[in-house]
Amino acid sequence: NAGVTQTPKFRILKIGQSMTLQCTQDMNHNYMYWYRQDPGMGLKLIYYSVGAGITDKGEVPNGYNVSRSTTEDFPLRLELAAPSQTSVYFCASSYLPGTGTTNEKLFFGSGTQLSVL
Amino acid sequence: AQKVTQAQTEISVVEKEDVTLDCVYETRDTTYYLFWYKQPPSGELVFLIRRNSFDEQNEISGRYSWNFQKSTSSFNFTITASQVVDSAVYFCALSEIPSLAGSYQLTFGKGTKLSVIP
Numbered sequence: 001n002a003g004v005t006q007t008p009k010f011r012i013l014k015i016g017q018s019m020t021l022q023c024t025q026d027m028n029h030n031y032m033y034w035y036r037q038d039p040g041m042g043l044k045l046i047y048y049s050v051g052a053g054i055t056d057k058g059e060v061p062n063g064y065n066v067s068r069s070t071t072e073d074f075p076l077r078l079e080l081a082a083p084s085q086t087s088v089y090f091c092a093s094s095y096l097p098g099t100g101t102t103n104e105k106l107f108f109g110s111g112t113q114l115s116v117l
Numbered sequence: 118a119q120k121v122t123q124a125q126t127e128i129s130v131v132e133k134e135d136v137t138l139d140c141v142y143e144t145r146d147t148t149y150y151l152f153w154y155k156q157p158p159s160g161e162l163v164f165l166i167r168r169n170s171f172d173e174q175n176e177i178s179g180r181y182s183w184n185f186q187k188s189t190s191s192f193n194f195t196i197t198a199s200q201v202v203d204s205a206v207y208f209c210a211l212s213e214i215p216s217l218a219g220s221y222q223l224t225f226g227k228g229t230k231l232s233v234i235p
Contacts, residue, residue, distance in 0.1 A: 035223075042121070042208055042225025043162075058222060090162060106223070108154075108162035 002026045006091050006109035013081040013116045021076040021112050023091030031094045032074040033058075033106070034066065036087040043090060049074055081116045088113050119144045121211050123226035130199050131234050138194040138229045140209030146170075151185065151192045152210040152223065162208070168192065169214070199233045206230045 004025045013019055025032065030051045035043040035058075045058030049068040063085055065077045074093075078085060091109040120143040130136045142151065153165040166176065168185050176183050180197045196203055210223040 040126075040227060042210070042227050043223070044225070045222055048222070088160070092162075105164040105167055106152075106162075107164070110159070110161040113160075 004091055004093055004107050004109035006089075006112050008112060009110065010113045011115070013078075013114065015081060015083065015116060017081050018077070018079050019081065021078075021089055021091075021114070023074045023076065023109060024072050025074075025091075025093040025107070026072065027093060027107065028071060029093035029095055029107070030071065032068065033092040033094075034064070034074070034076045035090045035092065036060065036085075037090060037111075038087050046076065046089075078114075083116050086114060086116045119146075119211050119213075119224040121209050121224050121226035123207075123209055123229050125229045126227070127230045127232070129232045129234060132201060133198050135195060135197050136199050136231065136233075138196075138207050138209075138231065140192045140194065140226060142190050142192065142209070142211045144190075144211060144213075146213045148214050150212045150214055152208075152212070153183065153192075153194050154208045154210065155205045156208065156228070157205040165194075165207075196231075199231075201233050201235050204231060204233045 007022045033048040034046040037043045044060045046060055046064050047058055047066040049055045052068050052071050055066050055068050068074050089112045092106045094106045122141045149170045151168045155163040155165055173185050182195045184193045206228040208228045209226045212223045
């Protein structure tokens with residue numbers, strides 16, 4: 001019953017460093033998402049993917065890159081970390097939406113807390 | 118543009134009291150989804166409910182109930198007989214109904230922190 005797994009759980013970066021946040025799901029979901037949650041705020045969509053090889057920008061994509069080479073994995077890359085990227089990052093996945101089924105809910109990972117100093 | 122407002126930043130109740138969390142939304146879409154998520158102190162987001170805009174029937178699940186009123190653009194969440202384990206941040210969210218080629222792009226409120234005191 002792994003669901004959506006994110007690694008690492010915590011990370012501290014220096015300004016200008018790069019890193020990749022890993023996300024994997026074992027539910028064979030086509031749809032995957034990356035959100036960030038700033039203190040006291042709701043989540044904002046960074047990037048999403050509708051299937052392997054297909055990605056698109058969300059509301060706040062600047063400073064991030066993604067790839068989706070497999071159905072299971074959806075890594076998020078920060079190339080030049082900036083203090084504004086200090087946040088909690090959530091990966092999520094879902095079944096194909098728009099089908100009218102009750103399974104169309106988002107499954108979230110436990111989050112990665114990132115600090116850029 | 119879509120917007121979700123959760124006016125209550127923090128609420129404290131004594132165990133066994135009922136509590137209602139408010140959610141007001143704005144959207145130009147005629148059909149949409151509304152969601153509630155729970156974020157306990159451990160940090161993960163837990164899905165509670167998804168409601169279609171064309172289904173205004175209220176829903177009850179155990180101690181949880183949801184009151185959807187399209188006329189006032191509200192989707193309020195009530196916890197009956199609250200328990201300490203209900204202590205969490207609760208998020209209301211809104212999404213257009215995606216096409217088969219689309220996906221969810223949720224707009225979240227800022228959340229309401231609920232503290233249930235024993």
